Amino acid sequence: MKIKVIIVDDETRARSFLRKLCELYFRDKIEVLDECNSVTAAVRSIKKNQPNLVLLDIQMPNENGFELFKHFEVINFEIIFTTAHKEFAIQAIRNSALDYLIKPIDVEDFKIAISRFEQKNDSKIGIDRFKLLTENISSQFADKQRIVFPNKNGFEVIQANSIIYCKSDGSYTSIFTIEKEYFTSKTFKEVCDILEEPDFIRVHRSYLVSRNYIKSFKSEYYRLQLTNGAEIPVSEDLFTKKKLIDAITS
Template sequence: MKIKIIIVDDESHARSFLKKLCNHLYNDKIEIVDECDSVKKAVISIKKHNPDIVFLDIQMPEENGFGLFKYFETVEFDTIFTTAHKEYAIDAIKNSALDYLIKPIDIKDFKLAISRFFKAKLDRVNLDRYKLLAENIANQNTGKERIVFASKTGFEVVQANTIIFCKSDGAYTIVHTLDKKYFTSKSFKETCELLHSSNFLRVHRSFLININFINSFRSDEFILEMITGDKIPVSDKSFTKKELIDAISK
């Protein structure tokens, strides 16, 4: 059975180019079921055709491509964003979409994007990535009780007030909570940005701590001890003793 594709772009030549690539390179595997020049038309078409992949332009005059997802309670199709604007948050796009293509589209990049779809189809995780993205973007304030972290196998929903500390692990992050440890695919920088409320304090280039779980501070070694017994180094380049106490006491 062929995979069904809808192309959404307000420029006819861009739709035509993508259609030619699909037909020329994957004629036996892909069927273009519709072409749309706006988000409004795309919503109708997606509900009618139930596509496997939507090629989605971001910058369109009537409504931005990101607006498409608010019309669906559950997103059951993969999206490959297409954009000529590199200033968009590419990291966010990569975390929530199958892939993205920068215009003018390179054929090698196009083939890689399609290959990723077929690979993902083999071991797909039942994860609504678009809701995850929207939830994290809409709730940048960690006064929110739940935080959603992408993981190797899907995603983890963590109560923010149970997080004791986060530790950088290369390109990833280990999140330590009261009852378990999570290995997430978010970078440490992204994790710090997500957990930016007054309860969390970055005390070292590799450690973010929840000040509510501090047990003691050893000023001779610049070490924080958490209630779990974990010892967290404090960068003396970032804090003096007084500055650390002031930050914790706020």
């Protein structure tokens, strides 16, 4: 069964480009049902055509892409956001385990996003993530920001301020919080992109540490001691002793 797609963008050229990507690389997998130039038109088309996937521009006249959610009690389709701006909302999208593409859209990024969509088969996860997105947008800079980390069974919702440190584990990442250890299918780089400075410091190529849980630094062994008893190596290539102190205290 083909993936039924609706493209939503106020720019004709952008809609045409996305259609061409679908037809060129996923002709046997994707059927583009409609192209819409506004949220209002998209709502009508979605209700009529019942797509599996909506390629949704964020910045549009009158209403931005996020306004789409207000028109649906249940969202039973997936969304890949598209935007020309790396504004704060991108962080909210990322934290909600949703996909986005930065314009100009790279072909390989587009292919990866579609492949990720194909791997998603739990509609309940989608509904929960869209609810979480609206919360993350409204409380982007809140102290108790909630972040979604996908795992093999679905996902975990973790309070960012409960994370003590994260450790690279091949293509996956271990996340150590006050309560327990979590294992996510996100790569270490993706986790580092989500948990940004100044609250989190990448002290080693395999370790990301929360400043709030650093207890002491052992310069003899070049290791940080954390409040949960863990000892984390610090890369001397990344930090001198002074630079580390500045990073922790700034």
